[in-house]
Amino acid sequence: MQSKKLMTGVLSPVITPFTDDLQPDAEMLIRQCRWLVDNNVGLAVFGTNSEANSMSTPEKISLLEKLVEAGLPVERMMPGTGCCAIPDTVELTRHAVNLGCAGVLMLPPFYYKGVSDEGLFRSYAEVIERVGDSRLRIYLYHIPPVAQVAITLPLIERLLKSYPGTVVGIKDSSGDWNNTKTMLEQFASDQFHIFPGAETFLLEALRHGGAGCISATANVNPRAIARLADSWQDDDADEQQAGLNQVRGVFQRYPMIPAMKAVVAHHSGLSGWKRVRPPLTECPEAQLNELLTALAAVNFSMNGLESDHG
Amino acid sequence: MQSKKLMTGVLSPVITPFTDDLQPDAEMLIRQCRWLVDNNVGLAVFGTNSEANSMSTPEKISLLEKLVEAGLPVERMMPGTGCCAIPDTVELTRHAVNLGCAGVLMLPPFYYKGVSDEGLFRSYAEVIERVGDSRLRIYLYHIPPVAQVAITLPLIERLLKSYPGTVVGIKDSSGDWNNTKTMLEQFASDQFHIFPGAETFLLEALRHGGAGCISATANVNPRAIARLADSWQDDDADEQQAGLNQVRGVFQRYPMIPAMKAVVAHHSGLSGWKRVRPPLTECPEAQLNELLTALAAVNFSMNGLESDHG
Numbered sequence: 001m002q003s004k005k006l007m008t009g010v011l012s013p014v015i016t017p018f019t020d021d022l023q024p025d026a027e028m029l030i031r032q033c034r035w036l037v038d039n040n041v042g043l044a045v046f047g048t049n050s051e052a053n054s055m056s057t058p059e060k061i062s063l064l065e066k067l068v069e070a071g072l073p074v075e076r077m078m079p080g081t082g083c084c085a086i087p088d089t090v091e092l093t094r095h096a097v098n099l100g101c102a103g104v105l106m107l108p109p110f111y112y113k114g115v116s117d118e119g120l121f122r123s124y125a126e127v128i129e130r131v132g133d134s135r136l137r138i139y140l141y142h143i144p145p146v147a148q149v150a151i152t153l154p155l156i157e158r159l160l161k162s163y164p165g166t167v168v169g170i171k172d173s174s175g176d177w178n179n180t181k182t183m184l185e186q187f188a189s190d191q192f193h194i195f196p197g198a199e200t201f202l203l204e205a206l207r208h209g210g211a212g213c214i215s216a217t218a219n220v221n222p223r224a225i226a227r228l229a230d231s232w233q234d235d236d237a238d239e240q241q242a243g244l245n246q247v248r249g250v251f252q253r254y255p256m257i258p259a260m261k262a263v264v265a266h267h268s269g270l271s272g273w274k275r276v277r278p279p280l281t282e283c284p285e286a287q288l289n290e291l292l293t294a295l296a297a298v299n300f301s302m303n304g305l306e307s308d309h310g
Numbered sequence: 311m312q313s314k315k316l317m318t319g320v321l322s323p324v325i326t327p328f329t330d331d332l333q334p335d336a337e338m339l340i341r342q343c344r345w346l347v348d349n350n351v352g353l354a355v356f357g358t359n360s361e362a363n364s365m366s367t368p369e370k371i372s373l374l375e376k377l378v379e380a381g382l383p384v385e386r387m388m389p390g391t392g393c394c395a396i397p398d399t400v401e402l403t404r405h406a407v408n409l410g411c412a413g414v415l416m417l418p419p420f421y422y423k424g425v426s427d428e429g430l431f432r433s434y435a436e437v438i439e440r441v442g443d444s445r446l447r448i449y450l451y452h453i454p455p456v457a458q459v460a461i462t463l464p465l466i467e468r469l470l471k472s473y474p475g476t477v478v479g480i481k482d483s484s485g486d487w488n489n490t491k492t493m494l495e496q497f498a499s500d501q502f503h504i505f506p507g508a509e510t511f512l513l514e515a516l517r518h519g520g521a522g523c524i525s526a527t528a529n530v531n532p533r534a535i536a537r538l539a540d541s542w543q544d545d546d547a548d549e550q551q552a553g554l555n556q557v558r559g560v561f562q563r564y565p566m567i568p569a570m571k572a573v574v575a576h577h578s579g580l581s582g583w584k585r586v587r588p589p590l591t592e593c594p595e596a597q598l599n600e601l602l603t604a605l606a607a608v609n610f611s612m613n614g615l616e617s618d619h620g
Contacts, residue, residue: 022396048421053394053419054394054396054421056367056395056397056401057366085369086364087365087369109589111358111363111457112363112456112589113456115590116591119588119590119591122591126332126588146421146423149589278435279426279430279432279433280425281428
């Protein structure tokens with residue numbers, strides 16, 4: 001059923017820039033995506049760290065169109081398309097497939113809590129049937145700390161059995177290595193790719209048959225993370241992993257999205273990057289200064305962001 | 311600032327019927343709303359129990375238009391309009407105001423967890439400023455067990471101070487009488503109306519200055535609940551409350567939405583009422599039979615549903 005190889009390596013849930021009246025800024029997003037691709041990182045736009053759920057379906061459709069029109073590579077795109085309402089998920093997913101995106105990253109519907117695996121299976125099945133396109137490649141999105149609705153192992157098994165070649169992977173943002181390891185042991189294959197949701201687990205995941213990672217901090221530290229994904233069998237892999245963990249550790253001390261946006265604003269000289277949509281709030285100046293000091297102490301740099309954005 | 315009296319009494323988050331291909335069924339919804347209004351219950355359409363977040367913004371806009379066109383009373387309407395993304399909340403809210411709805415019930419954005427009161431304040435403020443209409447009446451929607459994002463007392467205080475006459479009430483679905491009581495003590499007034507999210511607290515709330523209730527089970531037991539709201543100062547009020555609690559107690563043993571839909575399907579003879587959108591699953595036949603037996607034991611009847619729908 002599969003005509004192309006699945007994506008591997010590192011992807012970033014690309015942060016979304018907003019104008020001063022809080023509209024998505026397509027031009028700034030295009031530039032950021034170019035920089036990420038130049039640093040060997042794929043585009044998981046419209047993820048949690050993209051504030052995707054703070055944008056409407058028409059806003060996301062318009063942004064994705066502009067990214068593709070700008071010539072960004074669809075074979076490196078895995079837009080998030082999972083919403084609470086099936087019609088929204090279907091519309092975004094169909095649109096991404098028609099634009100040629102390599103895959104979509106799909107949250108379960110996340111308003112109702114304590115729903116059954118049967119209900120979640122029907123949600124995914126309904127979307128797959130309605131989209132009805134053999135080009136569709138779905139990556140499930142397991143992020144219980146935020147969505148509060150989990151994708152369990154039995155649900156993965158059932159979806160994989162019912163829709164092989166369509167349900168082709170998962171992003172595990174549980175933050176629990178034991179969960180990722182169990183997923184790898186039970187499901188990892190050429191037909192099902194497992195991406196931990198942070199580079200903290202990148203090396204271990206690759207050693208256990210993982211496909212790479214999809215990580216927030218790939219927004220700010222793309223080259224180093226992508227390098228480990230490429231050279232994980234080299235002698236210095238553990239050392240590389242330790243370096244990545246230092247940078248990640250600094251960002252994790254702060255609310256991640258505002259912190260990354262503030263750092264990108266600082267390094268690019270584009271202050272608009274600081275903006276977030278409510279209910280998030282921007283990183284206070286004092287916090288940014290702490291963050292920059294801590295990053296300098298771990299020799300952090302944002303390769304070429306200044307010149308690309310200058 | 312206020313030209314009209316605020317709504318009081320009992321409102322129902324009206325359950326939403328779906329056709330066999332899971333599209334909203336406007337005709338069936340209109341009939342159900344007529345029956346509720348005939349039983350003295352207002353229309354808090356697009357609530358949690360309406361599966362509102364399982365519908366897209368265009369679907370909700372279309373349904374609300376059809377309800378108004380059908381002649382249902384806008385002065386009894388409080389549609390839910392709170393979404394994760396501000397543009398959706400603004401669009402739904404503006405539409406409801408333009409149709410003349412007496413108020414809107416507004417969830418906080420609920421994807422991100424652990425957000426600050428400052429961020430939630432900005433969310434509501436942004437919606438109010440963008441809608442920019444003096445006719446707007448917002449009822450906040452506090453439902454932490456589902457949304458997992460709370461509306462705290464300091465947030466209410468700040469909104470009330472910043473937007474008097476616009477932020478005019480709250481539905482408290484915490485299920486915690488102490489929380490409702492504190493809200494009543496701190497905020498209840500002619501300018502701020504407090505509705506517990508279940509009739510279980512109706513009598514107590516009315517005795518402490520509450521405005522009524524907005525309750526799921528008003529979908530199935532409207533007349534008796536509305537009667538208590540009208541006659542709570544009568545001698546038999548406690549007895550009435552005990553009767554309501556018995557019926558509520560039966561429904562609470564089962565997943566509420568599928569259970570109510572199954573009972574409406576049974577009594578109306580319209581089997582389509584059983585349908586729910588994923589991720590919910592319909593009430594199994596065996597469960598419905600248990601439910602009907604338990605309801606018969608507490609002398610439950612659905613006043614006039616059969617003839618209205620027959």
